[in-house]
Amino acid sequence: MNVHILADSASDLPIEFFEESSVTFLPLSVEIDGKQLEDQKEIKPKEIYDSMRSGTVVKTSQISPSLFKDVFTDLAKKGVPSLYVCFSSELSGTYQTAMMIRNEVIEDFPEFELSIIDSKCASLGCGLAVKYAVDLAGSGKSLSEIETAVKAYCKKVEHIFTVDNLEYLARGGRISKASAFVGGLLNIKPLLHVEDGKLIPLEKVRGRKKVFRRIIDIMKDRGVNLENQTIAISHGDDEEAANEMKALIQEAFSPKEIYVNLVGAVIGAHSGPGTLAIFFLNDEE
Numbered sequence: 061m062n063v064h065i066l067a068d069s070a071s072d073l074p075i076e077f078f079e080e081s082s083v084t085f086l087p088l089s090v091e092i093d094g095k096q097l098e099d100q101k102e103i104k105p106k107e108i109y110d111s112m113r114s115g116t117v118v119k120t121s122q123i124s125p126s127l128f129k130d131v132f133t134d135l136a137k138k139g140v141p142s143l144y145v146c147f148s149s150e151l152s153g154t155y156q157t158a159m160m161i162r163n164e165v166i167e168d169f170p171e172f173e174l175s176i177i178d179s180k181c182a183s184l185g186c187g188l189a190v191k192y193a194v195d196l197a198g199s200g201k202s203l204s205e206i207e208t209a210v211k212a213y214c215k216k217v218e219h220i221f222t223v224d225n226l227e228y229l230a231r232g233g234r235i236s237k238a239s240a241f242v243g244g245l246l247n248i249k250p251l252l253h254v255e256d257g258k259l260i261p262l263e264k265v266r267g268r269k270k271v272f273r274r275i276i277d278i279m280k281d282r283g284v285n286l287e288n289q290t291i292a293i294s295h296g297d298d299e300e301a302a303n304e305m306k307a308l309i310q311e312a313f314s315p316k317e318i319y320v321n322l323v324g325a326v327i328g329a330h331s332g333p334g335t336l337a338i339f340f341l342n343d344e345e
Contacts, residue, residue, distance in 0.1 A: 063197040063206055064140045066131070068123060068154060069099035070147035071187040072294050072324040081194050084131060088147070088154065088326040091119040099325045108325040109297040109333040118329040122154040128161040136169035141203040144176045145190045145210060150257035151182055175207045177214065180257030183327050184292035184319065185217045185339040191290075216341045218282050219254035220262075222271050224298065224334020251275070272305055275338055276312050282342045286313040289341055294323045296335030305336060 066084040067073065078085040087098040092111055097103040108118055135142050149155035155178045162174050179186045192213050196206045249271045251262040262278075265271045279286065291309055295302040306318050322328075323335050 062141065062200060063203050064135060064142040065190065065193050065197055066142060066144040067186070067190040068144075068147050069324055070152065070154070070182060070326050071145070071190050072183040072321055072327065073187045073190060074321055075100050077191075083190065083194060084135075086123050086127065086131065086144075088123055088152070089121045090325045090329055091121065092116060096121070097325075103325055105322045105325045105328050106297055108328050112329070113333055118325075120326045120329050122152050122157060125157055125161055128158055129165065132161060132165040132172075132174060133168075135174070136165050136172035139171065141173040142175070143193060143197075143203060143206055143210070144174070145179050145186065145193055145214075146176055147186060148180045148182050148254070148257035149178045150180065151259065173203055175203060177207065177210055178257070179210075179214045180254070181214055181217050182219065182254060183323055183337055183339070184294045184321060185219045185254065185337075187294075187321075188217060188290065188292055188319075188339055189214050213341075216343045218279075218340050218342050219337060220251065220275055220278055220339075221253070221331070221335060221337035222249050222251050222265075222275075223331050224249070224296070224336075251278075268301070272308055275305070276308055279309070279313070279338070279340060283313075283340050284343050286315055286340060289315050290317040290319055291315045292319045292321075292339040294321055294335075294337045294339075296323045296328050296331060296333045298334050298336065301334070301336050305338065309338070 066086060068086040069088050087101050089096050089098055146155045146158055158176050162176055166172055179189050181189055189210055193206055193210045196209055248264045248266055250264050253260055253262050265274050293302050293305055302320050309318060
């Protein structure tokens with residue numbers, strides 16, 4: 061691989077992917093009971109969901125500047141052209157910190173080529189972009205070619221997701237506590253999407269079955285060439301819901317691949333157990 065790829069834990073790809081693909085893993089952190097723990101390395105998503113179910117409030121923090129400095133400096137010394145596909149700047153300060161440290165390292169190593177992409181994506185939306193970058197690097201594309209292609213790809217990624225319990229979004233200030241209470245009483249499931257990197261409410265649907273059907277309708281409306289795509293599903297420790305959604309997508313579109321994984325600890329800390337997210341492209345590659 062001529063170009064080295066980096067990604068953070070908010071891409072929600074399993075740690076095995078990073079090891080097998082030789083992609084540098086950059087963990088964001090979660091804080092439980094005053095302890096700071098690195099996502100995937102020191103705490104697994106399942107532990108976060110179990111803690112949240114028991115009422116524990118989980119906080120999150122971006123990647124530390126010192127970790128960026130160590131990783132970027134090491135790559136600069138090796139002279140490896142590198143590309144970091146980063147979690148949306150609208151949902152975390154990670155991108156801004158990465159750019160600041162990149163500029164510091166470039167001052168010391170002016171020949172070092174490091175591109176950082178603000179994916180404006182989250183969870184497996186970002187994960188799909190990382191996988192795409194790895195494929196391009198594996199085929200021998202240059203850093204500038206990969207950067208251009210991945211930026212275009214990120215603009216096409218649709219995020220459609222729902223949460224099982226509105227309380228967790230209320231805790232994070234995404235919706236009002238009153239809305240969460242009333243929504244819970246009425247069994248209302250919000251549908252949300254990501255627009256220019258921001259989390260935006262789309263509509264409210266009553267009941268899980270109707271939500272699933274509505275997601276399929278949105279995919280029909282927004283997706284292009286879905287039968288030739290890899291569609292991703294991430295879930296907040298609800299394998300049953302993920303498998304149900306997978307079967308509906310398979311029946312409706314027969315895609316090339318359906319990739320399923322847990323929503324990681326950092327994003328899961330805000331969306332909560334029972335989150336279900338679907339990612340696909342709104343345009344042909």
